Amino acid sequence: MRGVVLHAAGDVRVEEREDPTIVEPTDAIIRIAATCICGSDLWPYRGIEQVHDAVMGHEYVGVVEEIGAEVRTVQRGDFVVGSFWASDNTCEICEAGYQSFCVHRVLMGTIGTQATKARIPLADGTLVATPGQPDADQIPSLMAASDVLGTGWFAAVAAEVGPGKTVAVVGDGAVGLLGVLAAKQLGAERIIVSSRHADRQALAREFGATEIVEERGDGFVAKVKQLTGGLGAHSTIEAVGTQEAMDQAIAATRPGGHLGFVGVSHDLRITGDTLFLCGVSIHGGPAPVRRFLPELIRLIWDRRIDPGRVFDLTLPLEQAAEGYRAMDERRAVKVLLTV
Amino acid sequence: MRGVVLHAAGDVRVEEREDPTIVEPTDAIIRIAATCICGSDLWPYRGIEQVHDAVMGHEYVGVVEEIGAEVRTVQRGDFVVGSFWASDNTCEICEAGYQSFCVHRVLMGTIGTQATKARIPLADGTLVATPGQPDADQIPSLMAASDVLGTGWFAAVAAEVGPGKTVAVVGDGAVGLLGVLAAKQLGAERIIVSSRHADRQALAREFGATEIVEERGDGFVAKVKQLTGGLGAHSTIEAVGTQEAMDQAIAATRPGGHLGFVGVSHDLRITGDTLFLCGVSIHGGPAPVRRFLPELIRLIWDRRIDPGRVFDLTLPLEQAAEGYRAMDERRAVKVLLTV
Numbered sequence: 001m002r003g004v005v006l007h008a009a010g011d012v013r014v015e016e017r018e019d020p021t022i023v024e025p026t027d028a029i030i031r032i033a034a035t036c037i038c039g040s041d042l043w044p045y046r047g048i049e050q051v052h053d054a055v056m057g058h059e060y061v062g063v064v065e066e067i068g069a070e071v072r073t074v075q076r077g078d079f080v081v082g083s084f085w086a087s088d089n090t091c092e093i094c095e096a097g098y099q100s101f102c103v104h105r106v107l108m109g110t111i112g113t114q115a116t117k118a119r120i121p122l123a124d125g126t127l128v129a130t131p132g133q134p135d136a137d138q139i140p141s142l143m144a145a146s147d148v149l150g151t152g153w154f155a156a157v158a159a160e161v162g163p164g165k166t167v168a169v170v171g172d173g174a175v176g177l178l179g180v181l182a183a184k185q186l187g188a189e190r191i192i193v194s195s196r197h198a199d200r201q202a203l204a205r206e207f208g209a210t211e212i213v214e215e216r217g218d219g220f221v222a223k224v225k226q227l228t229g230g231l232g233a234h235s236t237i238e239a240v241g242t243q244e245a246m247d248q249a250i251a252a253t254r255p256g257g258h259l260g261f262v263g264v265s266h267d268l269r270i271t272g273d274t275l276f277l278c279g280v281s282i283h284g285g286p287a288p289v290r291r292f293l294p295e296l297i298r299l300i301w302d303r304r305i306d307p308g309r310v311f312d313l314t315l316p317l318e319q320a321a322e323g324y325r326a327m328d329e330r331r332a333v334k335v336l337l338t339v
Numbered sequence: 340m341r342g343v344v345l346h347a348a349g350d351v352r353v354e355e356r357e358d359p360t361i362v363e364p365t366d367a368i369i370r371i372a373a374t375c376i377c378g379s380d381l382w383p384y385r386g387i388e389q390v391h392d393a394v395m396g397h398e399y400v401g402v403v404e405e406i407g408a409e410v411r412t413v414q415r416g417d418f419v420v421g422s423f424w425a426s427d428n429t430c431e432i433c434e435a436g437y438q439s440f441c442v443h444r445v446l447m448g449t450i451g452t453q454a455t456k457a458r459i460p461l462a463d464g465t466l467v468a469t470p471g472q473p474d475a476d477q478i479p480s481l482m483a484a485s486d487v488l489g490t491g492w493f494a495a496v497a498a499e500v501g502p503g504k505t506v507a508v509v510g511d512g513a514v515g516l517l518g519v520l521a522a523k524q525l526g527a528e529r530i531i532v533s534s535r536h537a538d539r540q541a542l543a544r545e546f547g548a549t550e551i552v553e554e555r556g557d558g559f560v561a562k563v564k565q566l567t568g569g570l571g572a573h574s575t576i577e578a579v580g581t582q583e584a585m586d587q588a589i590a591a592t593r594p595g596g597h598l599g600f601v602g603v604s605h606d607l608r609i610t611g612d613t614l615f616l617c618g619v620s621i622h623g624g625p626a627p628v629r630r631f632l633p634e635l636i637r638l639i640w641d642r643r644i645d646p647g648r649v650f651d652l653t654l655p656l657e658q659a660a661e662g663y664r665a666m667d668e669r670r671a672v673k674v675l676l677t678v
Contacts (some may be wrong), residue, residue: 028365061437082484092568092570093570093593093594093595096595097595098594098595098616098618100594101593101594101595101618103569103570123610129566153529157501229431230442231431231432231442241611241615254432254433254440255437255439255440256432256435256436256437256440256627261614261615264615265610265611265612265614265615266611267611268614269608269609269610269611270603270605270608270609270610270614271604271607272580272585272605272606272608273604274604275604275609275621275623275624276580276600276623276624276625277624277625278624279437279439279440279624279625280622281497281620281621281622282614282620282621283619283620283621284614284615285594285615285616285617285618286615286616286618287613288595333495
């Protein structure tokens with residue numbers, strides 16, 4: 001099969017790789033219909049995380065080709081969506097809705113789904129089949145459900161977004177934008193988004209943003225306070241992962257409010273003083289996307305949401321290197337790779 | 340009137356201070372029946388927080404002597420309990436249950452309730468009257484409600500303690516011990532407490548602890564994991580405020596679990612990696628004790644809880660200096676000062 005390998009920082013190649021096979025009786029093999037490039041893939045691409053000859057990719061939708069002897073909930077020919085963590089969906093942690101911390105979890109990035117096929121561990125727990133074969137125009141949205149939509153949705157849930165609430169969103173990447181969509185679906189009254197890019201602002205508005213703030217840092221915080229009688233947002237979504245974004249997100253949230261963070265944290269910290277004095281509930285990390293997949297697939301299937309709009313560049317898998325360049329140079333928000 | 344003044348680190352004196360008077364029409368003056376020394380009073384006492392000639396104390400129960408023209412909910416002669424933050428109890432933040440962040444809040448430590456009398460700002464919002472005059476033996480428990488009980492209770496609520504849950508408690512000071520009592524009242528199935536002191540262990544068991552762990556740090560975490568099938572506690576209460584305690588509390592909590600922290604944070608931090616990878620909801624800070632006062636007073640009044648047991652040394656106000664010494668030298672967990 002064909003698959004992406006990151007040989008070293010900046011060196012992305014699509015190469016012949018060995019076809020996956022059933023290893024455990026709980027595995028499935030899928031033929032990938034679409035995959036994509038994640039913001040987190042840029043960390044090794046930029047050399048911030050060390051990497052050598054690594055398979056890449058953890059987002060995927062596709063058709064089941066083969067199942068292990070113990071797989072019961074999906075069968076050959078099913079169109080399926082899975083998350084970036086394979087999970088058994090039966091352990092106590094999964095049952096509590098934290099499949100990204102499943103006691104048997106497997107990180108799909110170690111399998112590498114930027115490829116024509118992939119082995120999916122714990123297929124019964126990991127994969128959710130769509131009600132039938134999707135239309136071609138639904139594939140980008142189903143693809144988004146695999147990570148960015150599920151992650152934005154988790155951020156909104158962690159931030160306890162709900163009816164009547166004012167939500168602040170820090171970050172206008174794919175996850176931040178889909179946090180806006182999630183906040184809208186979850187009933188937020190007002191959604192304030194930090195963005196300086198006209199195209200992302202437009203998409204944020206389309207997804208439900210009611211206010212766009214171009215200022216960052218203290219300027220953003222001041223604007224959120226001004227819009228909320230000096231109090232701050234009830235719910236804040238942090239979808240960047242930098243110190244500035246985290247500080248801004250905490251400061252924009254009112255005491256008693258909730259911060260949902262999903263930006264992969266790099267070199268940031270929260271001091272005891274900030275933590276003690278903010279009065280905010282802080283929750284996030286790797287999203288348990290599997291918790292939300294049935295609901296997200298239903299919304300997409302019924303064409304009630306169109307999260308695939310975050311893909312602003314679509315390329316064939318063979319041109320993955322150009323996809324990485326486009327995201328690295330910020331020419332694209334999110335790149336879909338068709339297989 | 341008489342009142343405590345901390346002239347410099349280690350130099351506690353009880354002196355003549357000017358009688359309080361009504362300043363705002365929303366004020367009340369109370370004659371203090373009992374006050375106490377807080378673990379947080381030891382920070383300036385030890386010179387870790389700089390202080391000169393500061394009035395001390397923020398915990399109090401007593402009898403209303405005088406009310407301002409706008410005070411409606413308490414009257415002369417009422418026995419009242421208040422929290423360490425005066426709050427209006429009507430602003431949007433108070434209505435959400437975060438009176439410790441009231442937009443008009445006043446820190447009672449700046450007024451200094453280790454005294455025979457005190458001015459209570461925002462009396463309608465701050466003070467809760469008991470159903471009648473308490474028996475003498477109920478005063479320590481009502482006193483505890485003013486801070487340590489309310490703080491331990493908030494920690495348990497922030498940690499989402501509830502029926503069927505396993506709770507870990509880091510810290511066997513008055514707040515940690517009352518966190519145990521709160522967890523028991525809130526229906527916890529199992530309460531694991533970190534303590535090395537026989538007297539505190541005994542009180543923890545009396546309040547509802549089911550397991551005592553003498554190991555700290557990794558040893559404590561390993562023991563909690565061992566008791567929870569390797570997963571960690573559902574709910575953890577952090578009642579110390581040091582880096583070691585916070586790290587221990589996070590590590591002892593399962594992904595998807597909740598950490599309620601109320602130890603006043605000094606020189607600690609949570610790194611982005613820890614935050615991102617733990618999967619724990621983190622909430623705490625200065626407790627909105629006022630939220631819980633009506634319920635706590637009712638439980639004490641009905642003699643269903645006896646939080647006053649945490650006071651293991653009672654002294655007259657005039658001997659406050661000895662009280663500070665006893666707490667500083669760990670000869671006492673918590674000192675009650677009678678007036």
